Amino acid sequence: LYNWEIACGSYIARNSEESVNFLRKFAEYENKLPNSFHGRDNGTIHFYLFENATERVPAIIRKCHSLWQRSKGFSDLFAAEACIRILLSQNIRLIPRIKIMRxxxxxxxxxxxxxxxxxxxxxxxxxxxxxxxxxxxxx
Known part of the structure; x- marks a missing residue:
């Protein structure tokens, strides 16, 4: 929402087993949060989407993840989110059942x-x- 963020607080999900599993796994991602200024759900959704959209997570995501793990405030968090959003935009065809609005x-x-x-x-x-x-x- 702020600049590169995907809004986590507002979404529409079809009542399906796929949606329920997607949301359940997203909730479980809380156990993987880094010990940093991670942005809770809004920071997490970026990494969760990418990691679940691709079978093979490219090495470049490690750079984005490193930014997220070291983040100390909003500017660091936004840099990590921008990094992952660029990767998402380049790989949007990998998540055809999810639409991210502009x-x-x-x-x-x-x-x-x-x-x-x-x-x-x-x-x-x-x-x-x-x-x-x-x-x-x-x-």
């Missing part, structure tokens, strides 16, 4: 992308809004 085309987005402005015509859901960041008063 920024601005999905039903959820971060409000900061348009400096907090939203449209009742095109926005369905906004992510990352916090009560303490609300600005009150007349516009």
């Amino acid at each position: 920024k601005g085309e999905a039903w959820v987005r971060d409000a900061f992308l348009t400096r907090g402005m939203w449209s009742w015509k095109s926005d369905f859901m906004l992510h990352g809004l916090k009560h303490q960041s609300l600005v009150t008063g007349n516009l």
Whole structure:
């Protein structure tokens, strides 16, 4: 969501054994999280998707994984996510049953992308809004 992120909090899954297994294995991936600033589900989904989309994980993913394992904050996490998203975009045909929406085309987005402005015509859901960041008063 932020820049290279795949939004983990909003998805549609067909009620099938394949979807249930996919989500169950994703939940179990929590046991593989590195001892770093890993981003929980949003950081994990990138590596989980790639590792489960390919039968043979290419050596280059080790570089992305190394970034993820050493990450200490958002900038490190975003670098690891960008690394894996580039690999995903080059191998998107390997995951034909999963569609990753482009920024601005999905039903959820971060409000900061348009400096907090939203449209009742095109926005369905906004992510990352916090009560303490609300600005009150007349516009």
